[in-house]
Amino acid sequence: xxxIVLENINCDFCKSTSSTEVLNGVDWEFQFSTEAKVxxxxxxxxxxxxxxxxxxxxxxxxxxxxxxxxxxxxPKYTLKGFMKNILDSLSPTPLQFVHLDxxxxxxxxxxxxxxxxxxxxxxxxxxxDLSRRGWNAYGCEISExxxxxxxxxxxxxxxxxxxxxxxxxxxFDVVRFNEVLEHSPSPLIDLTKASKLLKSDGILIISVxxxxxxxxxxxxxxxxxxxxxxxxxFYTPETLKNYFDKLGFEILADxxxxxxxxxxxxxxxxLHSTIFNKKNLPCSTDNKLNEIYKGKKRxxxxxFLGLYPLVKYFNSVGLGExxxxxxxxx
Numbered sequence: 001x002x003x004i005v006l007e008n009i010n011c012d013f014c015k016s017t018s019s020t021e022v023l024n025g026v027d028w029e030f031q032f033s034t035e036a037k038v039x040x041x042x043x044x045x046x047x048x049x050x051x052x053x054x055x056x057x058x059x060x061x062x063x064x065x066x067x068x069x070x071x072x073x074x075p076k077y078t079l080k081g082f083m084k085n086i087l088d089s090l091s092p093t094p095l096q097f098v099h100l101d102x103x104x105x106x107x108x109x110x111x112x113x114x115x116x117x118x119x120x121x122x123x124x125x126x127x128x129d130l131s132r133r134g135w136n137a138y139g140c141e142i143s144e145x146x147x148x149x150x151x152x153x154x155x156x157x158x159x160x161x162x163x164x165x166x167x168x169x170x171x172f173d174v175v176r177f178n179e180v181l182e183h184s185p186s187p188l189i190d191l192t193k194a195s196k197l198l199k200s201d202g203i204l205i206i207s208v209x210x211x212x213x214x215x216x217x218x219x220x221x222x223x224x225x226x227x228x229x230x231x232x233x234f235y236t237p238e239t240l241k242n243y244f245d246k247l248g249f250e251i252l253a254d255x256x257x258x259x260x261x262x263x264x265x266x267x268x269x270x271l272h273s274t275i276f277n278k279k280n281l282p283c284s285t286d287n288k289l290n291e292i293y294k295g296k297k298r299x300x301x302x303x304f305l306g307l308y309p310l311v312k313y314f315n316s317v318g319l320g321e322x323x324x325x326x327x328x329x330x
Contacts, residue, residue, distance in 0.1 A: 002060040004032060004229075006051035011041040012188050012233065013242060018042040019050065025221040025228045028269045031282050032061050036228040044242060047211055047234040055185065061229050062143060068113040069146040095255050095324045096176070096205045097125050104134050105173030108197065110162045110190070111180035112139035115150035119179045120259050120322075127155055138172075140165040162190050169196045176205040179322070182231040191243055195329060204249060204327040210256055212236040214319040215266055222273060224265035225321055237323050249327040256320030258311035260304050263321070 010017050019039040026035060039050045053061055062069070100107075107130055109115070115127035115137070123129055127150070131137035139157040141147040147159035158165045163185070175194045184190045194204055209225030210216070211234040216223045226234070237254065244251060265283075272281040314320050 210323040222269040254325040258320040
């Protein structure tokens with residue numbers, strides 16, 4: 001395994017050097033680090049990973065088996081796909097979909113992976129789907145292999161970080177960060193660049209894990225939205241709005257969304273931990289949850305359906321796991 005070098009950083013938003021520890025967590029997915037520290041700025045309340053992998057080490061925490069880099073498979077005939085179709089049919093149309101259905105033009109999807117999947121909604125409104133529906137679709141992606149896969153399918157994806165991407169200013173009708181800004185080396189730099197790339201009437205679409213969610217308060221360091229050490233920033237609606245105020249963005253609409261699979265994922269982490277096992281286990285390892293539902297597909301489906309009213313309630317009171325916001329420049 002390649003050596004991951006860590007670096008300490010100041011607060012991205014206000015540059016303060018004063019912070020307090022929020023939690024110590026582990027990498028539940030691939031076990032790249034034994035422990036990671038998350039801190040909170042004492043001045044502006046931004047939360048981030050500190051220390052974090054340095055620029056040269058970032059590629060090492062995204063292995064080839066990282067889910068969004070894989071070529072998408074059609075889940076239509078799988079149990080997981082069946083459950084997702086049921087839950088999707090019960091859910092309202094996601095906020096960003098409503099705004100994308102009203103427009104056409106140039107769209108930039110930052111951190112688009114292969115361009116064929118959109119977390120957590122599968123293919124719908126992915127970069128590939130938008131291109132098929134008449135959008136002029138562009139992307140940038142730090143994984144050269146994922147970008148290559150997308151380009152081979154006919155997309156235009158630059159294989160680089162957003163900061164180093166070469167796009168024309170005032171060109172895009174939409175710039176989207178779909179569950180990506182939490183991976184950013186500097187949200188301030190990325191959002192400043194997004195503002196320059198947008199047309200005067202363009203919109204910014206952002207979805208990020210909400211660390212003020214009910215799921216985080218329930219699961220703490222076991223919350224799937226942490227995804228250490230790949231996630232480097234952890235936002236509340238308030239701390240993200242601080243960036244918009246600073247950069248001159250006006251919020252048009254926002255909401256929080258929880259999904260049953262995400263809540264289930266956090267439950268898996270909790271049951272993988274030393275509370276139930278001799279050591280913290282990665283998600284791919286058999287554990288208590290797998291033991292409980294081994295060969296019991298109907299029971300697992302009933303659990304998913306039983307969790308739906310709970311996550312729906314979290315959304316209704318603004319405590320969903322993902323915060324989505326639609327902005328325009330003032």
